[in-house]
Amino acid sequence: MSERVAPDQVRIVACVGAGVIGGGWVAYFLARGFTVRAWDPAPAAEARLRGLVDAAWPALTELGLAPGASVDRLTVAPDLAAAVAEADVVQESAPEQLDLKRSLLAAIDAATPEHVVVASSTSGFGMTEMAVEARTPHRLVVAHPFNPPYLIPLVEVVGGEKTAADVVTWTAAFLRHIGKSVITMDREVPGFIANRLQEALWREALHMVANGEATVEQIDASITDGPGLRWAFHGPMLTFHLAGGPGGMARMLDHFGPSLLSPWTRLAAPELTPALRERVVRGCADEAGSRSVADLVRERDRALVDLLRVLGKVH
Numbered sequence: 001m002s003e004r005v006a007p008d009q010v011r012i013v014a015c016v017g018a019g020v021i022g023g024g025w026v027a028y029f030l031a032r033g034f035t036v037r038a039w040d041p042a043p044a045a046e047a048r049l050r051g052l053v054d055a056a057w058p059a060l061t062e063l064g065l066a067p068g069a070s071v072d073r074l075t076v077a078p079d080l081a082a083a084v085a086e087a088d089v090v091q092e093s094a095p096e097q098l099d100l101k102r103s104l105l106a107a108i109d110a111a112t113p114e115h116v117v118v119a120s121s122t123s124g125f126g127m128t129e130m131a132v133e134a135r136t137p138h139r140l141v142v143a144h145p146f147n148p149p150y151l152i153p154l155v156e157v158v159g160g161e162k163t164a165a166d167v168v169t170w171t172a173a174f175l176r177h178i179g180k181s182v183i184t185m186d187r188e189v190p191g192f193i194a195n196r197l198q199e200a201l202w203r204e205a206l207h208m209v210a211n212g213e214a215t216v217e218q219i220d221a222s223i224t225d226g227p228g229l230r231w232a233f234h235g236p237m238l239t240f241h242l243a244g245g246p247g248g249m250a251r252m253l254d255h256f257g258p259s260l261l262s263p264w265t266r267l268a269a270p271e272l273t274p275a276l277r278e279r280v281v282r283g284c285a286d287e288a289g290s291r292s293v294a295d296l297v298r299e300r301d302r303a304l305v306d307l308l309r310v311l312g313k314v315h
């Protein structure tokens with residue numbers, strides 16, 4: 001059996017599923033100088049993927065491409081087997097449906113040499129539940145990125161019950177080597193870490209819209225003009241540490257701790273009724289105004305590049 005390459009010796013990356021996230025991974029791997037083999041079963045997947053890469057390339061170029069990086073190093077494979085055959089690592093980014101993930105990961109597992117790590121972009125499934133049909137689950141691991149994966153540094157890496165510890169270590173080392181900020185978990189944390197926090201906020205936002213307590217636009221402004229500015233450099237913990245004044249977090253907890261019992265939070269998921277869906281969708285359309293999704297992607301990428309620069313996070 002061949003040996004797994006060292007994390008800094010990866011040359012060929014296979015990306016399976018090439019939508020918003022898979023396409024973003026493809027762009028990032030290309031920018032870091034890798035040869036990328038992608039596969040996606042959708043009709044016209046190649047044109048869509050090349051469009052995604054072209055849209056990401058200006059920001060990636062501005063941040064600095066690795067020597068030899070080129071969009072010409074992308075091949076769209078005719079089938080899954082061709083995409084993964086020579087890969088040093090595989091990144092799966094197919095739709096978030098458990099049955100699909102199970103059968104797809106089993107198919108990737110069957111087609112990929114056994115020493116190769118297979119990572120999934122899943123936003124919330126545990127690898128234990130996704131790997132049930134795989135023959136060699138020890139090399140399957142979650143590597144959960146954030147949109148857009150070509151600009152947001154964080155990736156959450158977590159194995160399932162059958163994932164070998166050295167696979168988690170290898171994946172974290174590979175991703176750090178290519179410039180990612182990696183959080184690893186030594187056991188399967190439901191929903192991972194950043195995603196749990198993100199979802200808690202999202203749940204509250206949907207409750208407020210459903211109850212007519214806030215508009216979509218107010219929710220967005222409340223974060224971008226408020227706590228969101230601080231969260232780019234101090235997380236929620238250090239932010240509240242400072243809110244306690246010279247006494248820091250201890251004073252913060254003693255002062256505001258009792259109000260934790262206030263019935264502000266509505267931790268049960270809101271029912272996604274057609275009316276709520278309509279209100280959120282219409283609110284976003286109103287807020288976006290004449291800006292198309294492509295305009296907003298350009299606006300976001302511009303702002304993220306500037307922010308990464310200001311924060312000294314450009315690799």
Ligand SMILES: NC(=O)c1ccc[n+]([C@@H]2O[C@H](COP(=O)([O-])OP(=O)(O)OC[C@H]3O[C@@H](n4cnc5c(N)ncnc54)[C@H](O)[C@@H]3O)[C@@H](O)[C@H]2O)c1
Nearest residue numbers: 017018019020021022042093094095096121122123145147
């Ligand atoms: N969108 C996000 O913000 C985000 C963030 C982090 C992680 N994720 C995760 O990334 C994964 C992909 O999400 P997305 O937002 O890119 O979805 P998407 O719908 O944009 O892309 C999914 C792609 O998978 C392809 N596909 C469908 N069936 C497939 C199959 N059997 N094999 C391979 N590819 C197949 C589709 O054609 C499509 O191009 C999901 O697991 C999701 O939870 C999404």
